[in-house]
Amino acid sequence: MNNLTARMRHGVIGVLSVALFTLMSSTAATATDELFGGLTSPHEIDLLSHPEIKQDIQTWRTDAGTQVLFVHSPGLPMFDLVLKIDAGSVRDGDTPGLSALTVSMLNEGTKDYNTDEIAELFERHGAKFSTRYEADSVSVSLRSLSAAEHRIPLVELFAEVVGKPALGATQLQRLKGEMLNQLNDDNNWMPFFLKNELYAQLFRGHPYAQPSGGTPEGIAAVTREALHRFHSQTYTPQNMVISLIGDLALEEAKAIAETVSQALPEGPAQPPIASTPEAEPEVLHFERSNAQTDVMLAFPSVTLDDPDYVAMEIASILLGNHPNARLTNELRHKRGLTYGVVATFMPFKAGGSLQIKWDVEPRYNEASQALVSEMLETFLRNGPTQEELDLARQLFRSEALNSISVNALAVRKISAIGFNGRPLDYIQRQQEEAFALTPEAVRLAVNRNLDLKKSVFISVGPEVPQEPLPELLLITQADE
Helix, strand or coil: CCHHHHHHHHHHHHHHHHHHHHHHHHHHHHHHHHHCCCCCCHHHCCHHHCCCCCCCCEEEECCCCCEEEEEECCCCCEEEEEEEECCCHHHCCCCCCHHHHHHHHCCCEECCCEHHHHHHHHHHCCCEEEEEECCCCEEEEEEEECCHHHHHHHHHHHHHHHHCECCCHHHHHHHHHHHHHHHHHHCCCHHHHHHHHHHHHHCCCCHHHCCCCCCHHHHHHCCHHHHHHHHHHHCCHHHEEEEEEECCCHHHHHHHHHHHHHCCCCCCCCCCCCCCCCCCCEEEEEECCCCCEEEEEEEECCCCCCCCHHHHHHHHHHHHCCCCCHHHHHHHHHCCCCCCCEEEEEECCCCEEEEEEEEECHHHHHHHHHHHHHHHHHHHHHCCCHHHHHHHHHHHHHHHHHHCCCHHHHHHHHHHHHHCCCCCCHHHHHHHHHHHCCHHHHHHHHHHHCCHHHCEEEEEECCCCCCCCCCCCCCCHHHC
16 A cells, blocks of 8 residues: 555545544443543643543553553443554664564464455454554554453454464565555655655664664564564563453453463563663755755654653644744744744653754755754743743643543553553653743753754755745734
8 A cells, every 4th residue: 555545545544533423422421431531632721721531541460571551431332452562673783674474474374264254254243453563662552342242352362463473474575565665655655755765864873863664674574483583582471561441340450451461472571671872963965856845853852751841742732733833923924934843852761862854946945954953942042921821731631631532542652651651640740840931941941952063964855956935924813
């Protein structure tokens, strides 16, 4: 499936998901009330008053030592199960793609079932099995009806798929071909290409520099023996977190966790990843015959456990994550240079970055980079206004509410809390910290964690003579 087809399909799925969520809203209302203190929509509350976001998360460890997080949510007769495993691409070593291939091979057969039989069994029970690979972790998920006649056989199948995959040679060769074709397609998609080149420069010499989906050379070099070794070393009870949310009794949740945990190979947790090295400043341009030039700017920033984490999240919102953000106002509304600016704070376990992306007419590539650098210098010098900070905190809170609005999203949030060793009331603590920030506190945090001398600029587009920026346009948001 090429990128255009994939994005079109994702758009259709998104529309269907909205329709399905609307249909289920009345059924799930009781569960929402119980889980989140009666909050049913961000529009129903005064975001500046930041009332408490309640999450009744229960936690324990299985007999094999796996941490479990569980939220009872009885609104729908379903449950979501996620394993978040410390087996991301940072563990690839010399074969980038080993992590992605391993998790993608799980449902390609076990000792007792082949690929088609596994797919048929999940489909027969109306279940959804999915996998996801990232830099720090991989995730394996199951969404199922909670009735025993569905739950028990599906959990047993899920445990066998995750704990005892066949990792067969024929399936490996087929999947390698599929992943190599996907990599080729992805490299022609500008956001993917830009991100990979950016990480290669920003995290040079560190595993984060490699794409989480691997490289053509790495994928080609992966052997079946390497898959088995990687699986036995990383898919262990103490190297993952099990998260559950849905219509389950506590004893049922414990039984699910034990079934999964007992099926895994024995072994310890993986050691921590080394911190990222100091970044070197870089300005790179890749020539492509595009109508527009895509630009990304990034700086090294804080990790997930840094005390300034929330302040840096707020800073990214202030700069470019909404129509009234500072960079969006200047580049789009005042100058008409771009459709929009996206600022993203990307924290990892062993490093992090603040990334800013925009597209621009090729002749204004260098001038737009200079303008953004100048605006960042001003932001570091003066910080945000109180009005800007109030809006950013509202958006930060809206994002938090959205992340727990439905079970499929909430289980991922809970999983991240467990995997990253955060306290169970982490979402509420973040809100309290965000609403305690002052403009000066944000300014100081940004100055502690953003070094403009280590900026990395990556641009992709045609080589054309560069021109100074055009005159300011008399455009305001109200005129659009």
